[in-house]
Amino acid sequence: MDPNPTLKGRGAQINVPNRFFELSHEIRDDFLEFCAKEGEEADKNRTLFLEVFPKTIVNKVKSPDVGMGYSMNIYQGCEHGCIYCYARNTHEFWGYSAGLDFERRILVKKEAPLLLEKFIKRKSWEAHPIVMSGNTDCYQPAEKQFDITRRCLEVFLKYKHPVGIITKNAMILRDLDLLKELAKDNLIAVNISITSLSEDTRRILEPRTATIKKRLETVKILSEHGIPVNVMMAPIIPSINSHEVLALAKKVSEMGALSMGHTIVRLNGAIGEIFTDWIKKTMPDRADKVLHQIESCHGGSLNDSRIGTRMHGEGEIAKQINDMVKLAKLKYFKDKSMPKLNTSLHEQFKDGQLKLF
Structure with a gap:
């Protein structure tokens, strides 16, 4: 493994063309040579935060195999830079590339707390868990600057509304006070992603995420404070982290996690090209092997959109991985389970305080 890819601190190493655009541009070798001779930077590799103004913030999830009914994403794009991230493709809808643009052009929804409050106060709305980070991480580095996730949690607490969180960042502990208050009424479930x-593997797969040590500590601290934690080993990538299933399950169970979920990597849309370029630069010795094993899990293709099959794959390698996960759950989570979130309180707090009559 080469811990120093071409662009340090980034997952993707290229900007692939946007499929919705007729034209595209590329950085030519003669331009790179000119920059080198002139002592100039061909790519400053900086992150830009761009405010956007959506009319709504809560999305109904229609895919039956995703595991959530409603989600909200306060950021589009994610500076964590996870090379395998399925959300990369959505950046093309905003006019950007799924490659480096996804990590360096972060769209910020500052009005998210107000939009959320407006949504859950609707008379027609019946409480249902809303998951923050169904697409991009609500505790990515941008949150340090904008503080939007915390303000959304304050809304959920005010209206006694159930909320789920998916993150791979230890920054969630900053909001431990709010999480503990939500947990008192069984209104919070946290999903920590640990792949x-x-x-060394974390550093090249997920360059700007919290360290593994920090994430394990986060699972432990949240669990000690009565906040239910599910750990997601997502995705499992053959010949990269597929050998770690049992060891990871044992460790997170010891840290207090109540359950563990998984997916097998799939490289839809532009992600196939981005991942292929990345692995040939960072793991040239095993690149072809990994790519072929991923294909074997998805009917001979890196891409898999088949509902019911896409998450856990098919074929011998997928079966071995899925069987290993079943064994891990039986061994380390036999008497554990995540609680069902409380949806009964919200109606009494629709106006932000307890209704007496």
Whole structure:
């Protein structure tokens, strides 16, 4: 493994063309040579935060195999830079590339707390868990600057509304006070993504995420404060982290996690090209092997959109992985389970305080 890819601190190493655009541009070798001779930077590799103004913030999830009914994403794009991220493709809808643009052009929805409050106060709305980060991480680095996730949690607490969180960032502990208050009424469930116990693997797969040590500590601290935690080993990538299933399950169970979920990597849309370019630069010795094994899990293709099959794959390698996960759950989570979130309180707090009559 080469811990120093071409662009340090980034997952993707290229900007692939946007499929919705007729024209595209590329950085030519003669331009790079000119920059080198002139002592100039061909790519400053900086992150830009761009405010956007959506009319709504809560989305109904129609896919039956995603595991959530409603989600909200306060950021589009994610500076964590996870090379495998399925959300990369959505950046094309905004006119950007799924490659480096996804990590360096972060769209910020500052009005998210107000939009959320407006949504859950509707008379027709019946409480249902809303998951923050169904697409991009609500605790990505931008949250340090904008503080939007915390303000959304304050809304959920005010209206006693159930909320789920998916993150791979230890920054969630900043809001431990709110999480503890939500947990008192069983209004919070946290999903921590941990794909490996190896820091070397984490560093190249997920360059700007919290360290594995920090994430394990986060699982432990949240669990000790009565906040239910599910750990997601997502995705499992053959010949990269597929050998770690049992060890990871054992470790997170010891840290207090109540359950564990998983997916097998799939590289839809532009992600196939981005991942292929990345792995040939960072793991040239095993690139072809990994790509072929991923294909074997998805009917001979890196891409898989088949409902019911896409998440856990098919074929011998997928079966081995899925069987290993079943064994891990039986061994380390036999008497554990995540609680069902409380949806009964919200109606009494529609106006932000308890109704007496």
